[in-house]
Structures are given as C-alpha cells and as structure tokens.
Amino acid sequence: MSGPAAGYNFGYLDEQTKRMIRRAILKAVAIPGYQVPFGSREMPLPYGWGTGGIQVTASIIGEDDVLKVIDQGSDDTTNAINIRRFFQRVTGVTTTTLTGEATIIQTRHRIPETPLHEGQILVYQVPIPEPLRWLEARESETRRMHALAEYGVMRVKLYEDIARFGHIATTYDYPVVVNNRYLMRPSPIPKFDNPKMHRNPALQLFGAGREKRIYAVPPYTDVVSLDFEDHPFEVQRWDATCSLCGSADSFLDEVIVDDAGGRMFVCSDSEYCQRQREAIS
Amino acid sequence: MYVAVKGGEAAILASLEQVDAARRGDRALAAISVAQIREQMRLAVARVMAEGSLYDPDLAALAIKQAAGDLIEAIFLLRAYRTTLPRFGTCSALDTSDMLLQRRISATFKDIPGGQVLGSTYDYTQRLLDFTLLAEAAAVPALEAVAVEPEASPRVADFLAAEELLARESDDDGSPPPDLTREPLSFPASRAMRLQNLARGDEGFLLGLGYSTQRGYGNSHPFAGEIRHGWLSVEYLPEELGFAIDIGEIEITECELFNQFKGSATVPPQFTRGYGLAFGHAERKAMAMALVDRALQAEELGEPVAAPAQDIEFVLYHSDNVEASGFVQHLKLPHYVDFQSELELVRRLRREYQGRQECSGEPE
Numbered sequence: 159m160s161g162p163a164a165g166y167n168f169g170y171l172d173e174q175t176k177r178m179i180r181r182a183i184l185k186a187v188a189i190p191g192y193q194v195p196f197g198s199r200e201m202p203l204p205y206g207w208g209t210g211g212i213q214v215t216a217s218i219i220g221e222d223d224v225l226k227v228i229d230q231g232s233d234d235t236t237n238a239i240n241i242r243r244f245f246q247r248v249t250g251v252t253t254t255t256l257t258g259e260a261t262i263i264q265t266r267h268r269i270p271e272t273p274l275h276e277g278q279i280l281v282y283q284v285p286i287p288e289p290l291r292w293l294e295a296r297e298s299e300t301r302r303m304h305a306l307a308e309y310g311v312m313r314v315k316l317y318e319d320i321a322r323f324g325h326i327a328t329t330y331d332y333p334v335v336v337n338n339r340y341l342m343r344p345s346p347i348p349k350f351d352n353p354k355m356h357r358n359p360a361l362q363l364f365g366a367g368r369e370k371r372i373y374a375v376p377p378y379t380d381v382v383s384l385d386f387e388d389h390p391f392e393v394q395r396w397d398a399t400c401s402l403c404g405s406a407d408s409f410l411d412e413v414i415v416d417d418a419g420g421r422m423f424v425c426s427d428s429e430y431c432q433r434q435r436e437a438i439s
Numbered sequence: 440m441y442v443a444v445k446g447g448e449a450a451i452l453a454s455l456e457q458v459d460a461a462r463r464g465d466r467a468l469a470a471i472s473v474a475q476i477r478e479q480m481r482l483a484v485a486r487v488m489a490e491g492s493l494y495d496p497d498l499a500a501l502a503i504k505q506a507a508g509d510l511i512e513a514i515f516l517l518r519a520y521r522t523t524l525p526r527f528g529t530c531s532a533l534d535t536s537d538m539l540l541q542r543r544i545s546a547t548f549k550d551i552p553g554g555q556v557l558g559s560t561y562d563y564t565q566r567l568l569d570f571t572l573l574a575e576a577a578a579v580p581a582l583e584a585v586a587v588e589p590e591a592s593p594r595v596a597d598f599l600a601a602e603e604l605l606a607r608e609s610d611d612d613g614s615p616p617p618d619l620t621r622e623p624l625s626f627p628a629s630r631a632m633r634l635q636n637l638a639r640g641d642e643g644f645l646l647g648l649g650y651s652t653q654r655g656y657g658n659s660h661p662f663a664g665e666i667r668h669g670w671l672s673v674e675y676l677p678e679e680l681g682f683a684i685d686i687g688e689i690e691i692t693e694c695e696l697f698n699q700f701k702g703s704a705t706v707p708p709q710f711t712r713g714y715g716l717a718f719g720h721a722e723r724k725a726m727a728m729a730l731v732d733r734a735l736q737a738e739e740l741g742e743p744v745a746a747p748a749q750d751i752e753f754v755l756y757h758s759d760n761v762e763a764s765g766f767v768q769h770l771k772l773p774h775y776v777d778f779q780s781e782l783e784l785v786r787r788l789r790r791e792y793q794g795r796q797e798c799s800g801e802p803e
Contacts (some may be wrong), residue, residue: 205765329780
C-alpha cells in the first residue's frame with residue numbers, strides 16, 4: 159500500500175482539527191444520541207456526499223486500521239469507491255471489503271448483514287441529523303425540544319400515519335430512542351437495519367458535515383425504534399430470496415432486468431452475498 | 440442476467456480523463472493561461488475569491504480554469520484548499536475610509552467630500568454586443584490610474600452618524616471575531632457571524648432575497664448611501680513585534696445602505712444601516728448583501744419578522760452555495776435501499792387501497 163499523499167497530513171485533516179473532532183466524538187459517546195455541534199471543515203468532497211463521515215473517519219483512523227467503505231451496502235458503488243480512494247491517497251491504510259476484517263467501516267444507508275464485533279467502529283454518513291426536522295424546521299426550536307425530551311410531536315406523527323394509512327409510513331431513517339433519552343435519526347438506513355443498532359458490540363459514530371453535528375451510540379447501548387403496543391415496530395420482509403446467493407434474511411434490492419419490467423432481487427450487502435455464494439459452492 | 444454494479448473504479452478513472460479532455464476543448468486553439476483568466480476575467484475571479492473566502496487572484500483563476508468556468512465548482516475548489524491553510528492570526532480592523540478609490544458613488548447626496556467617481560462600471564455600457572471583440576481587432580487603451588487620494592474621501596455614513604441621524608454601529612469590544620469556518624453556526628447569531636455568512640454567501644441567493652425585500656417581502660426603503668470600490672492595505676499586528684505591519688493590499692467593494700426607521704420606545708427615529716463587503720469589484724454582491732443584512736436586523740429593531748429575508752435561520756442556513764450544491768446534487772448518488780423501502784410500502788398501500796375499492800364496489 160502506498161504512503162499518504164505528499165503535501166497533506168495523514169488523513170488530510172491537520173492534527174488540531176482531528177483533536178477538535180475527537181473531542182466532539184468523546185462528548186457524543188458520553189451523551190448517547192445527543193447531537194454535538196462541531197467546527198465541520200470544508201472537505202475536498204462535496205457536502206451531502208459523506209463529508210461528516212469522512213471527517214469522523216479521518217480523525218480516528220490510524221496507520222494500523224483496516225478500512226471498509228460501503229454505500230447502499232455495496233463496496234463497489236461509485237461513491238464508496240471514491241471515498242475509499244480518498245483515504246488510500248491521504249492515509250495509505252489497508253482497505254478491505256470483508257466486514258469481519260475491517261476495524262473502521264464507513265457506511266451510507268446500510269448496516270452490514272454480518273454482525274459486528276467489539277473493537278470495530280461503524281461510521282455513518284448523515285445528511286440530516288435532526289429527527290424532528292420535518293416536524294419543526296427551526297434548529298433553535300428543535301434543540302429546545304431535545305433539552306426537554308419533548309418528543310410527543312413525533313409520536314403524533316407516527317399515530318397519524320396509522321390513522322391515515324393503517325401503517326407507520328416511515329420505511330427508512332426510522333426514529334429511535336437511544337439510551338432511553340435522546341430521540342435520534344439513524345441516518346437513512348432502512349428500518350430493516352434498526353434492530354442491528356440495539357446493543358451492538360461495535361461503536362457507532364454519526365457524522366453530519368454540512369449540518370456540523372456528530373452523535374454516537376456507544377457499544378451495548380439500548381436503541382429502541384418508536385412504536386405503539388398495538389402497532390409494534392416491524393421490519394421489511396420480502397416474498398423473494400436473493401437470486402444470487404439464496405439468502406432469505408438479508409435486505410434485498412430490486413433489479414429490473416428486461417424491457418418487460420421483469421425483475422430479480424439481490425442482496426444489497428454485496429460482500430455478504432459474495433460470501434454466501436462462496437459458502438454454497 | 441444480473442446487472443452488476445462492478446467496474447465503478449475503472450469508470451471513475453475514465454470519467455476523470457474525460458473531465459480533463461472536455462475542459463481543454465478544441466486542441467487547435469491555444470490553451471487559456473491562468474494569468475489570462477486573472478487579468479481578463481477579473482469579475483469571475485472576484486466572485487470566486489469572495490465566496491471561496493480566500494483572497495488569492497492566482498489560485499482563484501486556477502480554480503476557474505480547472506472548473507472549466509463553473510464558478511461554484513471553482514469556489515468549492517478554493518474552499519477545499521483554504522481549509523488546509525494554517526491561521527496565523529487576525530488582521531487589524533480595516534478602515535475603508537483609507538481606501539485608494541477606483542470608484543465611489545453615493546445616491547443620497549449630490550456631492551460629497553472627495554466627489555463622486557464613476558470609475559469602471561457596466562452601468563452605462565448600453566449592453567450592445569461589441570462585435571469588434573469577436574474579431575479581436577480594436578486596440579484597448581490602457582487604463583490610467585484615476586485613484587482618488589484617500590484622505591479626501593471620508594465615508595458618507597460617518598457624516599450622518601455624527602448627527603445621530605444614522606444608527607451607530609456597536610463598538611468593537613476588542614474580542615477576537617468569530618470564525619464561521621472554524622465554529623459551527625449557532626443561534627442567536629451575532630451580527631459579525633451573520634455578516635461572515637453573507638460575505639461568503641451565494642450571490643444569486645442573496646440577490647433574490649435582497650430583491651424580495653424591495654418588492655414588499657420585508658418592508659425596507661433602502662438608499663445607496665455609498666458604494667466604493669478600490670484598494671486597501673491589510674495590517675497585521677504580531678504580538679512579539681508590538682506594532683502593525685503592512686502585509687499587502689486587497690481589492691474590495693463596500694456598500695452601505697441607509698434604511699428608514701421610524702424609531703421604537705428606546706430608539707429615536709433615525710436611519711439604520713445595511714452593510715455589504717466583498718473581495719474584488721463586486722457591486723451586485725455587496726448591495727444584495729447589504730439589503731439582506733438590513734432585513735436580518737428586523738428582530739433586533741423590533742420590526743415584525745414575516746418575510747423569508749428577515750428569517751435569520753432560513754437565510755444563514757441556505758446561503759452557502761457549496762453546501763447547497765453538494766446537497767442538491769447528492770441526489771445523484773444511489774438511493775437503491777431507501778427507494779426499495781419506499782417501493783415496498785407503496786405496493787403494500789396500493790394493495791390495501793385496491794382491496795378497499797373492491798369491497799366498497801360490491802353492492803352495485
């Protein structure tokens with residue numbers, strides 16, 4: 159593996175900035191689910207494309223780390239490749255596609271199917287960190303609501319969904335309560351992945367670059383998806399299984415395969431799918 | 440047949456080559472030099488420096504070249520470079536009454552000490568396409584220095600402020616100014632923080648917002664008290680030295696708007712100010728900024744806050760074109776997973792809807 163790019167510090171950010179971000183991360187870990195404002199830097203990748211996650215990763219990565227980057231569950235989507243290439247250029251660390259071997263996994267929109275273990279860090283890219291944002295546009299107001307744990311408005315929203323549609327019509331970025339205190343937005347992962355956050359042995363860090371917030375779920379922390387006694391939280395189910403590996407319990411993406419609208423379902427987690435196939439053959 | 444999303448890395452590398460090729464254009468023509476852009480596209484350079492928050496004409500010109508003339512992309516390039524620069528300190532406050540003026544006009548007084556200097560402006564060019572430029576034929580006369588002596592042209596606002604007819608700006612208490620690029624925006628946002636945000640805000644966004652205040656969305660009656668463009672020395676006071684040293688000259692445009700204010704319980708009737716400042720020659724930006732700065736003072740002045748331009752959170756959170764451009768365009772990224780989740784829900788809701796339709800249709 160080649161060394162870091164000439165002219166730039168290891169991990170692109172200067173050490174002062176990394177320290178500032180690590181302080182924000184420590185505060186976030188100390189107050190699970192609380193959004194810590196931080197002096198987000200302008201990164202050489204566009205806002206909205208993972209700058210928060212990139213800054214978190216850049217601040218915690220060391221020479222011995224092994225990095226995996228996924229987008230939509232896959233290591234080979236262009237944005238994942240681009241972020242991986244960025245870290246290869248600015249750190250020279252080893253990268254991997256294997257979930258079990260990575261020490262840091264930066265992700266957009268998915269949690270890997272393979273269970274994480276202690277010592278791993280999952281870094282989420284977060285577009286909008288505020289779970290109450292669609293209900294209250296003002297940051298000054300939502301911060302007050304968090305301070306008072308005034309989350310009734312979200313319960314009402316979910317109730318209205320049930321009244322109108324018969325279901326809670328939120329399928330991704332489904333709100334959770336962390337450590338029985340803060341309402342948290344899990345970033346746009348499908349609600350299928352929400353149960354994986356609960357008491358996960360890995361440290362989960364969330365970076366929102368444009369919105370300048372960091373938050374965290376420490377290992378083995380309670381993460382509960384909001385629901386009602388008579389409408390319990392449930393995850394998506396498919397009638398199909400993965401056309402490639404036959405998995406019946408992974409998140410499936412639909413792929414249109416012909417002009418007649420014919421379709422097939424395949425695992426969104428490409429690494430998991432690959433290993434399942436290897437296990438079969 | 441599985442349409443795999445493999446091969447992304449090769450596609451990215453091929454795309455980078457195409458970017459370079461497309462930027463270069465027809466190779467039968469000479470490549471444009473960075474120096475040519477700096478000298479002949481100075482207004483584009485000014486915008487990139489202002490919104491890129493970095494005064495460096497050469498790097499701004501380089502960014503414009505690299506971005507094939509896409510100014511927001513050039514601003515992004517400059518900002519990403521700026522982030523990596525160390526901060527040595529804060530310069531002494533600029534006193535714009537010391538400016539070496541290239542242009543200076545006031546719409547509030549017919550004549551002012553130092554006089555009105557029209558200078559270089561597109562205002563009276565009549566906008567007829569000049570086809571001689573197409574032929575590159577006409578020789579352009581070199582500009583003679585028309586600079587006005589700085590001591591002869593004090594700022595118009597200072598006359599009115601001396602008579603208390605214009606609001607005094609709150610005194611600088613000497614504390615270091617906030618740095619929007621190092622600290623997250625928080626509310627209530629100080630005027631210094633707001634002005635920083637507007638100074639690097641997108642010209643088009645501010646123009647539209649400023650315009651809206653003139654059309655009744657946030658009542659304001661602005662007068663262009665003074666617009667000045669020229670050069671100003673920047674001084675820095677190193678602690679170990681004990682005296683300020685001149686570290687260079689920058690080109691800036693400053694705009695002060697005077698707005699009518701009928702007074703409140705504690706403040707007598709007087710004019711209030713909107714302030715705009717931009718790197719380079721950028722009058723449209725400076726004026727739009729001043730309009731929005733004044734609109735954002737509504738709450739402090741006890742005016743109703745009803746229009747978008749008066750809404751501090753709305754304006755400050757959406758003024759930055761690098762943030763906006765990134766987030767709008769992130770929609771290009773794959774959203775297979777979210778979309779799959781929504782698809783599943785919509786299908787389920789449709790099945791239930793059709794079920795209800797069939798049930799209610801039965802009696803007929």
